[in-house]
Amino acid sequence: MKLTRTNIEKILLASRRENYWDTELPGFCLRVSDKKKMFAVAKRVGGKVVWVTLGAYSPAYTPEKAREDAIKAIAELTRGENPNEKKKETKASSVTLKEVLDSYLEARTLKQTTRKSYQYVVTFYLKDWLDRPLVSITKDQVEKKHKEITEEHGPTPANYAFKILRALFTYAEAKYENSKGNPLIAVNPVKRLSQVRAWNRIGTRRNQFIRSEDLPAWWKEVQSLTNETIRDYLTFLLLTGLRRQEAAQLRWADVNLKTKILTIPDPKNRNPHILPLSDALMAILERRKKNAESLFVFPGRGKGGYIVEPKRALDTVRKKSGVTFMLHDLRRTFALIAEQIVPVYTLKRLMNHAGGEDVTFKHYLGTDETALKKSMQAITDKILELASAKVANFANEEGG
Known part of the structure; x- marks a missing residue:
């Protein structure tokens, strides 16, 4: 039967797919299913039948x-060319930066904060490129845009934006191919920044801590803060070695005052962190629990309901104590004091560091948790000794 409008109208939709072959053009057919009638071409190429879908029958797409x-598709197949691969390449060539970003975020297992950060950075700093095909972004454009963002927003945002863009291009290199199976993106254009040394120098990485001789002055000013939540938060960071967000987002549901442990369910390394509590930490938590009205141990007025970095209080402590510090320095201070009195594998466990191939670390994971609690208590005692502090003070403090 020749595939004409009259003949096609007579064909009913079928529960099972059926093929109606054209009698004049070999390989040209109409594939009928329960939903639509689709024109297609089939031809054997290299011992294999290749199907090429042309489009659905409609008033706009006539026989x-x-x-x-179909004639064009059959000619391409005869020459050994696959129209399907061409369509795939054309589609891949037109994929936009936004589409790659969405695909990347869907494919990767990232923390929610990281996902939001990537989305914000790309949509804000690279908004002019969102609807552009990724393959159209050149090395020269990358270098120019990086410079523009640096001048307008600063070196750190510029570097961060293009590190994300570099990751998106790397992902696209693996995902999108041309008709020959080669990467559609042969060279990551962000490499230009390394080749011409255009990455902004942010400065050496901070590696500071509070020195033992400065600890009493720092401690005195922290304990003098009138805001009890901020005071306890800073003290808690130093005595646990937790990351600032881990402590800030700590919920009462993750604190067990009976067994004297707390759990960070989703830390930076994605391995749940179980930490024993020393006497001083227990005193702080038991006091706070008595008047707790929030889900969080350290509540705040921010959107999340937990404390955010208390910049004014930090400035006050810095000014009065003469000690320059950042919140993460408290974690480093904990580590430096701890490594003087506990084995390195114990410290790794307390700070939830990955053990890698460390045999002694892996062995330690299976030992009695009592030893871990004793180590935590010893570290707290040493910090309090250096700070000239007493445990009893924690239980009796009143909020200001």
Whole structure:
């Protein structure tokens, strides 16, 4: 039967797919299912039948138009070219930066904060490129845009934006191919920044801590803060070695005052962190629990309901104590004091550091937790000794 409008209208939709072959053009057919009638071409190429879908039958896509497309497709197949691969390449070539970003975020297992950060950075700093095909972004454009963002927003945002862009291009290199199976993106254009040394120098990485001789002055000013939550938060960071966000987002549901342990369910390394509590930490938590009205141990007025970095209080402590510090320095201070009195594998466990191939670390994971609690208590005692502090003070403090 020749595939004409009259003949096609007579064909009913079928529960099972059926093929109706054109009698004039070998390989040209109409594939009918329960939902639509689809024009297609089939031809054996290299011992394998290759199907090429042309389009659905409609007033706009007539049998005459489909026949013209079928002739072209059959000619391409005869030459050894696969129209399907060409379509795939054309589609891949047109994929935009935004589409790659969405695909990347869907494919990767990232923390929610990281996902939001990537989305914000790309949509804000690279908003002019969102609807552009990724393959159209050149090395020169990368270098120019990086410079523009640096001048307008600063060196750190510029570097961060293009590190994300570099990751998106790397992902696209693996995901999108041309008709020959080669990467559609041969060279990551962000490499230009390394080749011409255009990355901004942010400065050496901070590696500071509070020195033992400065600890009493720092401690005195922290304990003098009138805001009890901020005071306890800073003290808690020093005595646990937790990261600032881990402590800030700590919920009462993750604190067990009976067994004297707390749990960080989703830390930076994605391995749940179980930490024993020393006497001083227990005193702080038991006091706070008595008047707790929030889900969080350290509540705040921010959107999340937990404390955010108390910049004014930090400035006050810095000014009055003469000690320059950042919140993460408290974690480093904990580590430096701890490594003087506990084995390195114990410290790794207390700070939830990955053990890698460290055999002694892996062995330690299976030992009695009592030893871990004793180590935590010893570290707290040493910090309090250096700070000239007493445990009893924690239980009796009143909020200001």
